[in-house]
Amino acid sequence: MSGPSRGSHRKNVPRTATGGTTGRRVKLLRALGFALILFAAPIVAPAQQTQTRVPRIGWLVSGSPDSHRISLAAFRDGLQKLGYAEGQNIQIEYRWAQGHLDRLPKLATELVQLKVDVILAGGTPGATAAKDATRVIPIVMAGVGEPVETGLVASLARPGGNLTGFAVTEPESAAKRLAILKEVAPRVSRTAVVWNPTSAYARREWKIAQESAPVLRITLISHEVRNLPELESALLAVSRAHPDSLLLLNDPFVFTYRTNITEFARQAKLPAVYSFREFVTAGGLMSYGPSIAETYRRAANYVDKILKGSKPADLPVELPTKFELVINMKTAMVLGLTIPPSLLARTDEVIE
Numbered sequence: 001m002s003g004p005s006r007g008s009h010r011k012n013v014p015r016t017a018t019g020g021t022t023g024r025r026v027k028l029l030r031a032l033g034f035a036l037i038l039f040a041a042p043i044v045a046p047a048q049q050t051q052t053r054v055p056r057i058g059w060l061v062s063g064s065p066d067s068h069r070i071s072l073a074a075f076r077d078g079l080q081k082l083g084y085a086e087g088q089n090i091q092i093e094y095r096w097a098q099g100h101l102d103r104l105p106k107l108a109t110e111l112v113q114l115k116v117d118v119i120l121a122g123g124t125p126g127a128t129a130a131k132d133a134t135r136v137i138p139i140v141m142a143g144v145g146e147p148v149e150t151g152l153v154a155s156l157a158r159p160g161g162n163l164t165g166f167a168v169t170e171p172e173s174a175a176k177r178l179a180i181l182k183e184v185a186p187r188v189s190r191t192a193v194v195w196n197p198t199s200a201y202a203r204r205e206w207k208i209a210q211e212s213a214p215v216l217r218i219t220l221i222s223h224e225v226r227n228l229p230e231l232e233s234a235l236l237a238v239s240r241a242h243p244d245s246l247l248l249l250n251d252p253f254v255f256t257y258r259t260n261i262t263e264f265a266r267q268a269k270l271p272a273v274y275s276f277r278e279f280v281t282a283g284g285l286m287s288y289g290p291s292i293a294e295t296y297r298r299a300a301n302y303v304d305k306i307l308k309g310s311k312p313a314d315l316p317v318e319l320p321t322k323f324e325l326v327i328n329m330k331t332a333m334v335l336g337l338t339i340p341p342s343l344l345a346r347t348d349e350v351i352e
Contacts, residue, residue, distance in 0.1 A: 054088075054089060054090065054091050055089075055090055055091070055117045055118075055307050056090075056091045056092070056093055056114070056116040056117050057090065057091070057092045057093070057116060057117065057118055057119070057120055057303060058092075058093050058095065058111035058114070058116035058118070058119040058120065058130075058137075059072075059092050059093065059094045059095060059119075059120050060095050060097075060104065060107055060108055060111060060119055060120065060121045060122065060126045060129065060130055061095075061096060061097065061121075061122035061123065061126050061252075062097045062099065062101055062104060062122065062123050062125050062126055062252040062253065062256055063096065063097065063098070063099060063122075063252070063255070063256035064096050064098050064099065064256070065094075065096060067099070067255070067256045067257075067258070067259075068096075068122065070278055070281070070293050071122065071142070071143065071292065071293055071296040072296070073293075074293040074294065074296040074297040075120065075142070075296040075297065075299060075300055077297055077300075078296070078297040078298065078299065078300025078301065079300045079303070079304075081300075082300060082301070082304045084300075084304075093111060093114055093116055095107035095108075095110060095111060097125075097126075099228060099253070099256040099257060100227075101125045101252075101253060104125055104126055104128075104129035105129045105132060105133065107129070108121075108126075108129040108130045108132070108133035108134075109133050111130075111133070111137075112133045112134045112137060115137075116137065117137075117138075117306075117307060118137065118138045118139070118140060118303055118306050118307065119134075119137055119138070119139045119140070120140050120141075120142065120296075120299055120303060121139055121140070121141045121142070121144075121163075121165075122141075122142050122143050122252070122296070123142075123143050123144060123252030123255070124144050124145055124146070124147075124150055124152070124199065124200070124201065124252065125252055125253075126141070126252070127139065127141035127144050127147070127152055127163065127165070128150065128152065130163070131152060131161075131162075131163050134162065135161065135162055136162060137162065138162050138163075138306045138311070138312045139162055139163040139164075139165070139312065140163075140164060140165045140299050140302045140303050140306065140312070141163060141164070141165030141166065141167075141299075142165055142166050142292075142295040142296045142298075142299040143166070143168055143252070143292045143295050143296065144165060144166070144167050144168065144169075144295075145167060145168055145169055145171075145199070145200070145201025145202075145250060146167075146169055146171075146200045146201045146204065147159075147165075147167050147169070147317055149200050149204075150200050153317055156316060156317040156318075156319070157316050157317075158313070158316070159312065159313060159315070159316065159317050160313050161312065161313060162312050162313070163312055164302060164312040164313070164315040164316070164317055165295075165299060165302060165317060165318075166295035166296075166298050166299055166302075166317070166318050167295070167317055167318070167319055167320070168250070168289070168290045168292055168295060168320055169201070169319055169320070170289065170290055170319075170320055170323070171201060171204040171205045171207075171208050171250075172208060173205075173275070173288060173289045173290075173323070174205035174206075174208045174209045174212070174247075174249065175208050175209065175211070175212035176288055177247065177273040177274075177275070177287075177288050177289070178191070178209060178212055178213060178216055178218060178247065178273070179212070179216060180273055180286065180288055180325070180343070181245055181247065181271060181272075181273045182216050182218065183340060183343055184271060184285075184286065184332075184337060184339060184340070184343065185244070185245060185271045185337060187244070188218060188244045188245040188271065189217060189218060189219060189244060190218070190219050190221060190243040190244050190245070191213070191218050191219070191220055191221065191243060191244070191245045191246065191247050192221045192223055192238045192241065192243040192245070192246050192247070192270075193206070193209065193220050193221065193222050193223065193246075193247045193248075193249065194223045194225060194231075194234055194235075194238070194246065194247075194248055194249070194254060194261065195222070195223075195224065195225070195248070195249035195251065195254070196224070196225055196226055196249070196251040196253050196254060197224045197226070198226055199249075199250075199251040199252075199253075201250055201251065202249040202250060202251045205249040205250060206222070206249060209247065209249070218245075220247075221238075221241060221243055223237060223238055225253070225254065226253070227253075228257065231253075231254075231257055231260065231261075235260075235261070235264045238264075238268070238270075239264075239268055243270070244270070244271075245270055245271045245272065245273075246265050246270045246271070246272035246273075247272070247273055248261060248272065248273070248274045248275060248279070249275070250275040250276075250289070255275075255276065255278070255292075258274070258278060258279045258282050258284070259282045259283070261279075261284075262274075262279055262282045262283040262284040263283060265284065265285070266283055266331060266334060266335075269334075269335055269336075270335075271285055271335055271337060272284060272285050272286075273285065273286050273287065273288065274286070274287040274289075275287060275288075275289040276289055276290075276291075276292045277291065277293075277324060277326040277349065278292065278293075280326045280327070280328045280331075280351060281326075281328075281351065283328065283331060284328060284331065285327070285328055285331045285332060285335065285337075286325070286326060286327045286328065287324075287325070287326050288323070288324070288325045288326075289323060289324070290320030290322060290323055290324075291320070291322045291323075291324055294320075294321070294322050295320070298318065302315055324348040324349065325343075325346055325347045325348050325349075326347070326348060326349045326350075326351065327339060327343075327344070327347050327349075327350055327351070328351045329350055329351065329352050330351070330352065
């Protein structure tokens with residue numbers, strides 16, 4: 001009876017001892033693993049979030065991808081030179097008003113609801129819509145006229161609030177454009193002026209044009225446009241009035257529909273002068289004024305500074321630094337015009 005009892009005891013003791021040791025080891029390893037997870041989680045998670053966080057820029061303009069392709073290319077070029085690559089370390093949320101300025105407030109609200117990091121607002125209507133939509137999200141404006149007069153900023157040096165950027169304020173260039181028109185076509189005496197009276201900048205240009213026209217012996221014929229139907233009616237009225245030349249005043253609306261206007265001028269055989277080179281690349285005769293694309297390129301610098309912590313209120317609004325005279329020689333030939341050598345010598349770019 002003692003044999004079986006001892007054998008049974010020897011079989012049970014090792015099994016019980018081994019099982020207890022293994023269980024304790026398993027519990028210890030599990031406890032250590034859980035502790036490591038708890039310890040590592042607060043460190044790893046934020047690091048991953050920092051690496052995947054991509055800043056978002058809201059793009060708000062009155063035109064379309066076609067009308068603003070040069071401005072957008074300039075802005076992207078500015079970002080690229082600062083080390084940004086769209087879709088990689090920067091994201092752009094595009095909102096296009098397609099020439100309908102009344103859509104801008106809704107589009108601005110959409111960008112605010114997306115909680116973008118900064119808004120790039122093109123033109124006075126775009127900047128106004130963005131400012132009305134938010135007092136928190138930083139706004140960088142480009143291609144804006146009269147930012148102080150329109151109440152966008154308190155002053156150029158100290159804009160205040162959440163908006164700053166780059167202006168194309170130079171209404172005196174309207175007089176210069178009329179003088180260039182007279183130089184190219186000395187016989188012009190009746191100039192149709194297409195402009196948007198709701199634009200503070202265009203109103204100043206209109207006043208300056210009126211002051212300079214008598215000196216040049218030019219009579220100005222005003223054609224006001226606020227929307228596409230009015231633009232179409234105005235161009236029809238110009239055709240019926242038979243002026244001998246055309247002047248465009250600066251405004252985001254007429255800028256958006258520049259292709260319509262330049263094509264009309266070519267078909268009507270009207271010598272015309274515009275504010276920006278984009279009109280000339282669209283087939284217009286000539287332009288004189290600040291480079292609107294340059295304001296978008298420079299806007300990328302302010303976007304970069306804001307993303308790195310700068311406040312819009314501390315960044316002064318900057319005025320144009322580059323003015324350019326651009327002439328389309330092909331259009332000049334269509335109109336039967338010979339560009340004076342003295343003017344060609346002053347031209348910044350000749351489009352053949």
